[in-house]
Every structure is written in structure tokens, then in C-alpha cells.
Amino acid sequence: MTVQIKEDIINRINALSREQVYRVKMELSKSGYNQKRIQEMNRTLLLNILLKNGVCSRAQLAKLAQLKPATITNIVSDFIRFGIVREVGLLTDSKGRRYIGISINNDEYGVLAIRLSRRNFAVGIFNLSGDAVAVEREEIQDGMEPEIVFEKMIEKGKRLVESSKRKIIAIGMAIPGPYSTKKGRIEIMTGFAGWNKIPVQEQLEEIFQIPVFIEQDANAGALAHYWHDDILKDKMLIYIAVGQGVGAGIIDNGQLIKGAIGTTGEIGHMSINYRGPRCSCGNCGCLELYCSSLAFMRKVNANLKTEKNLTIEEAAKLLREGNEEIRKLYLEACDMLAVGIGNIIYNFNPAIIILGDEMAHVAPEMMLARVSEYIRERILPGIYEETQIRISAGKIDSMIHGAALVAIQDVFQNSEQYFTNI
Numbered sequence: 001m002t003v004q005i006k007e008d009i010i011n012r013i014n015a016l017s018r019e020q021v022y023r024v025k026m027e028l029s030k031s032g033y034n035q036k037r038i039q040e041m042n043r044t045l046l047l048n049i050l051l052k053n054g055v056c057s058r059a060q061l062a063k064l065a066q067l068k069p070a071t072i073t074n075i076v077s078d079f080i081r082f083g084i085v086r087e088v089g090l091l092t093d094s095k096g097r098r099y100i101g102i103s104i105n106n107d108e109y110g111v112l113a114i115r116l117s118r119r120n121f122a123v124g125i126f127n128l129s130g131d132a133v134a135v136e137r138e139e140i141q142d143g144m145e146p147e148i149v150f151e152k153m154i155e156k157g158k159r160l161v162e163s164s165k166r167k168i169i170a171i172g173m174a175i176p177g178p179y180s181t182k183k184g185r186i187e188i189m190t191g192f193a194g195w196n197k198i199p200v201q202e203q204l205e206e207i208f209q210i211p212v213f214i215e216q217d218a219n220a221g222a223l224a225h226y227w228h229d230d231i232l233k234d235k236m237l238i239y240i241a242v243g244q245g246v247g248a249g250i251i252d253n254g255q256l257i258k259g260a261i262g263t264t265g266e267i268g269h270m271s272i273n274y275r276g277p278r279c280s281c282g283n284c285g286c287l288e289l290y291c292s293s294l295a296f297m298r299k300v301n302a303n304l305k306t307e308k309n310l311t312i313e314e315a316a317k318l319l320r321e322g323n324e325e326i327r328k329l330y331l332e333a334c335d336m337l338a339v340g341i342g343n344i345i346y347n348f349n350p351a352i353i354i355l356g357d358e359m360a361h362v363a364p365e366m367m368l369a370r371v372s373e374y375i376r377e378r379i380l381p382g383i384y385e386e387t388q389i390r391i392s393a394g395k396i397d398s399m400i401h402g403a404a405l406v407a408i409q410d411v412f413q414n415s416e417q418y419f420t421n422i
């Protein structure tokens with residue numbers, strides 16, 4: 001097999017590797033040149049370069065990671081022995097020279113990814129490049145206890161793991177926040193009480209007997225875009241999940257900003273109206289009371305008074321067919337969202353803001369146009385011009401995708417622990 005190397009791909013890795021090489025060096029200057037640690041960090045760096053690019057030759061890896069060819073040869077042979085990478089045939093570069101291509105081995109191992117929302121959940125198997133192999137979704141019926149939802153989720157996960165031809169080595173889960181990393185529990189899920197009693201991480205580890213990593217859904221979405229979009233890697237990116245709740249994942253220089261206990265980006269509970277209605281978090285006029293899909297659908301159903309409550313998909317269809325009332329309510333929600341985004345722009349000065357989740361899927365172009373217009377009118381021009389606003393265009397839910405990447409990142413950071421015992 002011959003693979004043509006694309007120049008733009010090489011440029012993209014350059015951005016990634018510059019930043020990662022810098023990070024490795026910084027880390028080493030802090031922790032000292034412990035041989036074991038150096039090896040671990042070099043391995044992670046190479047796996048991340050392969051994750052971003054798909055296929056590289058050994059020479060390209062050496063150049064991008066700024067490592068000696070001999071070091072690359074050693075690490076790559078270890079990886080081939082672990083089964084985490086493989087040789088994929090011959091590459092031809094722009095000058096017609098041929099090299100053996102190395103890529104992540106997507107057939108041998110995989111991770112289980114879970115995404116929990118207030119009204120539904122999804123469970124899926126992903127390969128080590130973070131591509132979905134099988135994803136199943138299920139609705140959560142009104143009034144269903146969290147324990148029952150959790151049981152159903154586990155059942156689905158078990159079935160997927162058992163039927164997978166890949167060995168599943170870690171689990172990543174994306175949940176609506178706030179989630180406390182200290183306690184391993186969901187602190188509050190507005191509109192869905194009872195989750196704070198379940199030690200989610202502990203129970204999943206006990207059942208599946210593999211490491212489990214939990215991340216807030218918006219953080220997971222941000223990671224998915226960071227790894228799989230064509231975005232300059234040293235730019236600050238903020239992913240805003242405008243779904244049944246509202247949250248933001250913030251990535252600066254390749255790292256998620258988490259805060260003291262991991263709740264950074266809980267913008268759904270940022271007040272945009274101090275005289276507004278009381279939210280179950282205790283604050284008044286929280287952003288998500290105005291622009292989450294739950295708030296939007298409550299208004300749609302209250303105003304339209306159809307025989308049976310509409311689903312968000314049905315409302316989206318009516319909007320596309322020209323329903324004026326739904327259009328008005330959707331634009332109102334977009335304006336409220338834009339108020340929140342304006343605050344975020346001043347707080348973080350991101351280069352890119354990506355809007356995703358249920359509300360963004362209702363009418364993506366309308367949301368993008370409305371939010372951009374609102375921001376343009378109200379943010380200082382010099383700042384607005386340097387802020388790019390996009391809509392998440394992923395075919396699959398960015399957040400379950402990101403949940404898989406959270407698990408994959410741990411596998412890459414600790415490859416020896418994962419593979420030498422297998």
C-alpha cells in the first residue's frame with residue numbers, strides 16, 4: 001500500500017509537536033531527568049503525533065518530536081510489541097522517496113465511551129484513534145430513578161464490550177456538570193436529582209475492572225474538537241455545549257482548564273439577570289434558564305399548546321418549515337446565549353468558540369448568524385475581529401467522542417502499564 005503524504009498535514013503536526021515538545025521540556029526541567037519519566041513522555045508525544053496525523057514515517061516522527069532516530073526506532077518497536085501501533089506499508093513523500101508508514105493500531109484495542117444527558121444516554125466502542133465503532137443511544141423516561149438509568153447504562157456497556165472484537169482497556173464517561181473530581185460524583189444535575197448519591201467512577205471500575213475516567217461533557221466536547229478539527233494547536237479554544245444544560249470546555253495550549261475542584265466552565269449557572277427566576281443551583285437568572293434546550297422546549301410547548309408535547313426534533317422541523325412562533329423563541333434563546341458568550345469573551349479572550357449540542361442542531365446557520373451579529377454589535381471591534389465563532393459540525397456527538405478521547409489520553413500517557421501486563 002502506498003500513501004501520499006500531504007503537506008498540510010505536516011504543517012498541522014508541526015504546530016502540535018512544537019507545543020508538546022515544549023511541554024515535555026518544561027516538565028522535565030521541573031521533575032528532573034529521570035530516565036523512566038523521559039521515556040514515558042516521549043512515548044506519549046509520539047502517540048499524540050500519530051493520533052493527530054494518522055500515518056507517519058519513523059524519520060518524520062524523529063523530526064516532529066525532536067528525538068534521535070535511534071530513540072524512535074526503540075519506542076516504535078516497543079509499540080509494535082504492545083500492539084498499539086503497526087506498520088501500514090509504504091509512504092511516498094513529495095520528492096518521491098519511500099518510507100514505511102507507522103500508524104495507531106485500530107483493530108487490537110479499544111475504549112468504552114459513555115455520555116449521560118438529562119433526557120438520554122449513549123454508550124459506544126471507539127478505536128484508539130478515537131473513531132466510533134458502535135454507538136447506541138437510549139431515552140431516559142420521565143421520573144426514571146438515576147439508579148435504574150445507571151443499571152441500563154452498565155448493561156448496554158457490558159453487551160458492547162462482550163461483543164467487541166477489540167480488547168476494551170479503559171472507559172471514558174462524559175457527564176453534565178458540575179462534577180467534582182475530588183469526590184468522583186456528580187454534584188448537582190439540575191432537573192435530575194439523585195445522581196450525587198452514586199459513586200459513578202468507583203462502581204464502573206468495580207464492574208468492568210478497567211480504569212474509568214470521568215469528564216464534564218463540555219470539556220469532553222472541547223477535547224474532541226481539539227484533537228479532530230483543523231485548529232491551530234496553540235490557540236485558546238472554548239466549546240460551548242448548549243444542550244439540556246449549558247456548559248463550556250476551555251482548552252488553552254492543549255490543556256483543559258479545570259480550576260480548583262474541576263468545575264471551570266459551568267457557565268450554565270452564570271447569571272445574566274440578577275432579577276431573573278430562581279435556579280435550582282441557588283442563583284437567579286442563570287444562563288441555562290434562558291437558552292438550554294429544556295428551557296426552549298418548555299416555552300415552545302407552553303406557547304404552541306399542541307395536543308402532545310413536541311420533541312426538539314419536531315420543533316426543529318416546524319422551524320425549518322417556517323413556524324414563526326418557534327423561530328421567535330429560538331432567536332430569543334440565541335440572544336440570551338450571546339449575552340453569556342459576550343461575558344466569556346471578555347473573561348477568557350478565546351481565539352475560537354465552537355457552539356454545539358442539541359440547541360445548535362436545531363438551526364445551526366440561524367444560531368451562528370444570530371449569535372455572531374449580537375456579539376459583533378456589543379463587543380469591542382478589536383476583540384470581535386480576533387474571535388472566531390463556529391458551529392460544531394461533527395457527524396457524531398462531540399461529547400461521547402470526547403469521552404473516548406479522555407480514556408485514550410490516559411492509555412497514551414501510561415502505555416507501559418496498559419500493555420506490558422496484557
Ligand SMILES: [Zn+2]
Pocket residue numbers: 268269270279280281282283286
Ligand atoms: Zn443555576
